Amino acid sequence: IEYTADVVVIGGGGAGLSAAVTAHENGANVIVLEKMPRLGGNTILSGGAFNAVNPERQERQGIEDSTEKHYTQTYEGGDEAGNPELVRTFVEGAPTALQWLESLGMEFNDDVFTVLGGMWPRANKPSTPLGTGFIDTYVNYIEANDGIEVLLDTEAVELIMDGDRVVGVNAKSFDDTVIVNANNGVIVATGGFGANPEMREEYNEVWADLLSLKTTNHPGATGDGIVMGIDVNASLVGMEHIQLLPMGDPISGSLSGNIEQGVENRIFVNKAGNRFVDEGARRDVMTQALIEQEDAFMWVIVDSHSYPTEDTKNNFNESIAELMEQDRAYKGDTLEALAEQIGVNSDNLIKAVEAFNDSVEAGNADAFGRTLFDEKLDSPPYYAGARVPTVHHTMGGLEINTKGQVVDTNGNVIPGLYAAGEVTGGIHGTNRLGGNALAEITVFGRIAGESAANAQ
Numbered sequence: 001i002e003y004t005a006d007v008v009v010i011g012g013g014g015a016g017l018s019a020a021v022t023a024h025e026n027g028a029n030v031i032v033l034e035k036m037p038r039l040g041g042n043t044i045l046s047g048g049a050f051n052a053v054n055p056e057r058q059e060r061q062g063i064e065d066s067t068e069k070h071y072t073q074t075y076e077g078g079d080e081a082g083n084p085e086l087v088r089t090f091v092e093g094a095p096t097a098l099q100w101l102e103s104l105g106m107e108f109n110d111d112v113f114t115v116l117g118g119m120w121p122r123a124n125k126p127s128t129p130l131g132t133g134f135i136d137t138y139v140n141y142i143e144a145n146d147g148i149e150v151l152l153d154t155e156a157v158e159l160i161m162d163g164d165r166v167v168g169v170n171a172k173s174f175d176d177t178v179i180v181n182a183n184n185g186v187i188v189a190t191g192g193f194g195a196n197p198e199m200r201e202e203y204n205e206v207w208a209d210l211l212s213l214k215t216t217n218h219p220g221a222t223g224d225g226i227v228m229g230i231d232v233n234a235s236l237v238g239m240e241h242i243q244l245l246p247m248g249d250p251i252s253g254s255l256s257g258n259i260e261q262g263v264e265n266r267i268f269v270n271k272a273g274n275r276f277v278d279e280g281a282r283r284d285v286m287t288q289a290l291i292e293q294e295d296a297f298m299w300v301i302v303d304s305h306s307y308p309t310e311d312t313k314n315n316f317n318e319s320i321a322e323l324m325e326q327d328r329a330y331k332g333d334t335l336e337a338l339a340e341q342i343g344v345n346s347d348n349l350i351k352a353v354e355a356f357n358d359s360v361e362a363g364n365a366d367a368f369g370r371t372l373f374d375e376k377l378d379s380p381p382y383y384a385g386a387r388v389p390t391v392h393h394t395m396g397g398l399e400i401n402t403k404g405q406v407v408d409t410n411g412n413v414i415p416g417l418y419a420a421g422e423v424t425g426g427i428h429g430t431n432r433l434g435g436n437a438l439a440e441i442t443v444f445g446r447i448a449g450e451s452a453a454n455a456q
């Protein structure tokens with residue numbers, strides 16, 4: 001089977017679909033190739049947090065913020081290893097990308113919050129669960145407009161070249177060969193390689209052991225776009241920077257079941273019932289600290305500020321009642337009762353909570369350097385949920401410029417080739433802030449879509 005479109009997008013997650021919609025808004029007809037039987041990728045599994053400076057929401061909550069602060073936190077939070085120009089493009093584009101999503105009908109809650117490892121309350125939270133709001137918004141647009149065709153179960157295998165120019169994609173759908181010609185350009189938006197243990201191991205230089213870890217990722221996050229890029233001499237950046245979270249479900253590795261509702265209102269304790277890290281720290285810092293605890297295992301402790309009722313849901317649309325029924329969360333009317341439920345030393349747990357509450361009252365950095373506080377943990381019932389390290393995000397990937405064009409190993413743009421989303425590298429440096437991914441993939445998806453649509 002052979003198809004032709006102005007713009008061909010490989011990957012139907014948040015980056016690919018924002019690129020497809022934007023290319024269409026710029027007058028292109030578009031074909032999206034998605035290897036899985038459904039759209040959404042890792043985007044739809046995420047907690048949905050979208051970091052963007054939003055004065056309207058933040059001022060109402062008394063939160064001071066600026067794109068400069070977002071820039072500094074992102075750049076320094078990645079140890080200054082990101083490309084400053086790309087970081088700048090990202091933070092400046094995030095508020096506009098948010099407005100664009102809202103103009104397409106996507107709804108967000110009135111309040112922003114701090115997501116784990118996000119360092120600051122600037123995460124806009126979709127009104128619908130997980131990342132469904134993003135994907136539903138794009139699907140609604142695609143259904144309401146002619147000119148974007150989605151081919152599911154269609155896996156891109158290689159880029160088609162004409163001289164030094166990318167002119168299409170060879171793909172396969174079950175036993176069929178699919179050739180897709182691109183008049184203007186191809187956008188690679190295949191996501192990361194968190195679900196590819198061999199590839200993780202090949203590039204990992206930072207973590208002691210990645211092979212045995214589980215991942216939050218969907219099974220299609222295998223780094224295909226990076227492999228296709230290497231074949232056309234694309235430059236790779238930051239491949240060794242792989243993000244782990246301390247927030248994996250002990251059985252599946254997924255994010256689901258996580259009982260935290262925001263950074264300010266929970267602590268982590270190890271199997272002895274002791275705190276061990278600043279729970280507002282960077283993701284790499286928290287995960288390294290967790291790896292050093294007994295069995296690399298911890299409990300997240302919250303109280304009824306996080307769950308006023310047992311029907312209250314977490315960020316993954318699961319109620320605390322449901323999680324308790326599945327033995328993924330435990331409840332105690334006192335800290336002692338909770339300690340008994342989860343088998344930690346109750347004196348330690350009580351002391352940990354008391355010390356935490358003292359810090360909340362004082363408002364100063366605590367013994368672990370934590371500065372993000374809100375309510376004390378003093379309102380029963382108390383809840384605990386178990387978490388382990390899990391592979392979450394791959395910061396490295398294809399090198400792009402601020403127009404979303406892919407750059408080759410000689411520093412030249414590869415004509416006809418664009419990329420956006422987790423498949424790219426060079427933005428988050430060594431460590432991506434929580435809540436930055438969905439915003440970044442949308443910003444650069446839009447840029448790639450616009451560039452490809454307007455290419456000659």
Ligand code: ADP
Nearest residue numbers: 011013014015035041042043156191220421422
């Ligand atoms: P991002 O956040 O960058 O959009 P996602 O993981 O959300 O990343 O989406 C990437 C999408 O690309 C997934 O739906 C994945 O199944 C798809 N994908 C990955 N490799 C291929 C491929 N070779 N051909 C087609 N689609 C692919």
